[in-house]
Amino acid sequence: MKREAALIALVVFGGVALAGCGTTTPPSPVAVIPKLIVDFQDNETLLYLTSLNADVRYANLSIVLSSENLTSNLTFNATKSFALVGDTNTNLSFFTVNASADDGRTHFFYNATMHIAPRTPAVPGQPPVYQIYIRDTPDGPIQTDVIPYRHVLGEGPG
Numbered sequence: 001m002k003r004e005a006a007l008i009a010l011v012v013f014g015g016v017a018l019a020g021c022g023t024t025t026p027p028s029p030v031a032v033i034p035k036l037i038v039d040f041q042d043n044e045t046l047l048y049l050t051s052l053n054a055d056v057r058y059a060n061l062s063i064v065l066s067s068e069n070l071t072s073n074l075t076f077n078a079t080k081s082f083a084l085v086g087d088t089n090t091n092l093s094f095f096t097v098n099a100s101a102d103d104g105r106t107h108f109f110y111n112a113t114m115h116i117a118p119r120t121p122a123v124p125g126q127p128p129v130y131q132i133y134i135r136d137t138p139d140g141p142i143q144t145d146v147i148p149y150r151h152v153l154g155e156g157p158g
Helices: 002-020
Strands: 034-041 044-051 058-066 073-082 094-102 107-119 130-134 143-146 149-152 154-156
Touching: 002 058, 034 058, 034 094, 034 107, 034 130, 044 058, 044 094, 107 149
Parallel strands: none
Antiparallel strands: 034 044, 034 149, 058 073, 058 094, 094 107, 107 130, 107 154, 130 143
C-alpha cells in the first residue's frame, strides 16, 4: 500500500511539475523598450544602451555624441546585439547625445544635452560626487539627476 501511494504521489507531482513546460510565456511589450545609462567613473563618461530587462536582441543600436570640443561626432554602433556597451567611453563631460535602437519593427530614440559636474561633498575632504544636468529639448528646463543616470527611450519614426 505504501508503494502504491508513493507511485501515485510521484505521478501526480510529476504531472503538476510538467504541466507548464509545453507553453512559452509571450514576451512583455515593455521588455523591448531600451534604456540609456550614463555613468561617470575615473574621469570618464560611460554610456550603455540596453533593454529594460536586457533580454532583447536589437537589430540596431546607436549612440552619437557631439560637442564643441570635437572636430567630428563620436559614433558607437552595434547590430544584432542585446546591448551597446564596452567601447562607449569618452572624456567628454558636456555633450549632446542621440541614442537610438530598433528591434526591426519599432524605432526608439532619445536626444538630450548633458553636462556632468561634481557636486560639493557633504563632508569636506571627501571625494566629489558627480551629478548630471540634462536638457531634453532646446528650450526646455534643465533637470538635475544623480549618476548613474537612466532614461527610457521613446518610440518614434525611424
